[in-house]
Amino acid sequence: MESPASEIARRLGDNAEAVCRRYLSNGRREGHYWLVGDVHNTPGRSLFVRLGEQSDGRGPAGKWTDAASGEHGDLLDVIAAACGHASFRETLAEARRFLSLPLPQEEKRNPSPTKARRGTAEAARRLWAASKTIAGSPGAACLAKRLIVSVDAADPLRYHPQCFYRPSRDDPPGGRPAWPAIIAAVTDLAGGITGVHRTWFDPETMAKAPVACPRRAMGNLLGNGVRFGAVAPVMAAGEGLETILSLREAVPAMPMIAGLSGAHLAALEFPPVLQRLYVACDADPAGTAALASLAERAADAGIAVLALEPRLGDFNDDLVAHGRDALVRALRAQFASADRSEFL
Known part of the structure; x- marks a missing residue:
């Protein structure tokens, strides 16, 4: 049976990025890791925290290693160092508060395992x-x-x-x-x-x-989305589900992903094979901001970003108002020449 401390450490791992943003706020996310100077939240890049379980066998989410000192541990250690706790009981209590977990006595009175x-x-x-x-x-x-x-x-x-x-x-x-x-x-x-x-x-x-x-x-949702088609060197992304489904009516062979909000579109995780990303922009400030943020991240990863702009508010408005053929023509003018013959 899993011990209470192990269960809390696992739950912290399930929310590893949120824990890092709270207790290692001087760091930043890069790929599957959170990078910071050390467990005491010093700015830098020596300590890296795994944000999600991967297939490479390097450990579960929440495990961290400090490349400079050789230290390693889990997110309970991070909380203890960040808060300066004198006892493990204090650390468990803080972790419970962060996770909004009840006290052990309350858990026994109100179990809901299923x-x-x-x-x-x-x-x-x-x-x-x-x-x-x-x-x-x-x-x-x-x-x-x-x-x-x-x-x-x-x-x-x-x-x-x-x-x-x-x-x-x-x-x-x-x-x-x-x-x-x-x-x-x-x-x-x-x-x-x-x-x-x-x-x-x-x-x-x-x-x-x-x-x-x-x-x-x-x-x-962070980094994830609703995906249509397998990952490929050329893909399209957009904020809304209807936007992506409307694009797919015109470009059915191109793999696509809906981020579901401007903020989540900006935070999409890039597939390793991705080389060129078309971004369907909604005609509003949130869409403009998402495009700028996504383009900045993509540039750091060596990925070209091309904006796709609707004539009306979004691409579903274009599809309903003007029809599929008109949408294809509008997209053809915005596609790179290398992609027109393959996808249009």
Whole structure:
């Protein structure tokens, strides 16, 4: 049986980047690692913390090594050093506060081992498993109303007939507790499901559900996204799911990824083989900022970034207003000459 300290260390590892941002704030993320000077949060690059489990066998997320001193440990050691704790009990208490875990006595009084915590990657995987194929479903009909028709069972899309909707403070009381929803799987570079994106819709109108937040994502989103096609040297990325699905109507052979928000688009993790990335920009300040941030990171990695600009607000607006053929013509003018013959 896993000891309480081991369980807390593992949970810290599941949230390794958040721990580093809190307790090693003078460092920065580079690839799969957080780099900083030492365990006392000194600026520098000697200490590196693994942010996610990889297939190279070098250790689980949260393990760190200081190349200068040879020291190594886990994130409990990081918290102890950052807070100057005199005892391990203090460190465990601080880690519990960070993870929002109850005290041990409360855990015994209120055990819930079989229920995934709301908003976690595990809860996202359970929702994905409970969803149905989108092909031929009302979810596909909802997308078709926006002229998105090239969806099939192989896509990272599913349909849930009654997906629970938690009302926000902007929703009026007494609303429906569930609506049909399109469920999109968020995956990492290895293909593992780390989250889901939900789009609730009204089955009568096939438009967005009349709720304050008809689109929501949950799980581990940072660096990940909704992926269409295998990684390749030339790919496209965009903020919204409908934006990427609309691009795919015009350029079906190009692998694509939806980041789901401007901030997450800017933080997408680059595949090692990527050489050129087309970025579908929404015509708003958030889209401009995401493009600038992504381009800066890509330049450091030797990846060329080319912007794709819609004529209207986004590429789904273009698709609905002008049709697929017009969208192809508009993209042809923005593609590099080497890609026009292959993809258009």
